[in-house]
Amino acid sequence: MERGQRPAKPAFPEPFARVVEAFRRLPGIGSKTATRLAFHLLLSSEEERSLLTGALDTLRSNLIPCRDCRNIVERDTQNPEAPLRCTICCDPARDRGILIVVEDIQTLYSLEKSGEFKGLYHVLEGRLSPLEGVNPDKLRIRELLERLGDPEVKEVILATSPTTDGEATALYLSRLIKPMGIRVSRIAFGIPVGLEIEYVDEVTLIRAVEGRHPF
Ligand SMILES: [Zn+2]
Incomplete structure (x- = not known):
């Protein structure tokens, strides 16, 4: 390497690079942390990974805005379209x-x-x-x-x-x-x-x- 030249960034295989990039887009996360998190997940158990993917999958689908204040409320699975009020709005x-x-x-x-x-x-x-x-x-x-x-x-x-x-x-x-x-x-x-x-x-x-x- 010539003097003053920065070392090249490691070229990760595509599936890994995608995870790094997804983390890097989150607020407060730089490249270094993103890479660390991706390695952590890569080396973690299947169970730990599905905990994360499962939670992410239902993040939006199981939540609706409170009818009154727009806080988040868990959707009623029996009646998914029913408008609901959050615990704060319901609290007497x-x-x-x-x-x-x-x-x-x-x-x-x-x-x-x-x-x-x-x-x-x-x-x-x-x-x-x-x-x-x-x-x-x-x-x-x-x-x-x-x-x-x-x-x-x-x-x-x-x-x-x-x-x-x-x-x-x-x-x-x-x-x-x-x-x-x-x-x-x-x-x-x-x-x-x-x-x-x-x-x-x-x-x-x-x-x-x-x-x-x-x-
Ligand atoms: Zn509310």
Whole structure:
């Protein structure tokens, strides 16, 4: 090898390279980790591999969005098309007067992990982004407004990311919700501005919810 020349990347056989590539596409996984995981699976037992493939196969097919909040719910195998409500929405102990709007299910679970938020959720499934062609019709805004028709709802907390798009989404929603006579608040950010909210740890996230301000 000439001086200064980098060693060539190993050329894996196609079936192995495909697994490495599939892992590499996952968030937070670089080439090195992807290769390590692929080798691990290659050398693991048939049972361990089918645990993974079996779980992946049913990941989407056995899950449907909650009828109310869009959290994930396990499909009823007897009646696969039946719309269902998630355990949070069904829980009689939750405060139905307060609803927190999040961009994605990941943020919902981060808040749940803290165990301190007792209200209900609404998952928007994204945020407004004119540049990426995400307009209000692409988000679960209509469903949100329908839920707010319930006179029991007294407050909506907007927990979208502190990014330009997240802020624009919060502003858009507050303009729609305030005329309905519902209190609107925005979470306080001890969260670094510009950071995607799904990467925020649950303690920071729940503090941000507690420190919310009128919006
Ligand atoms: Zn739900």
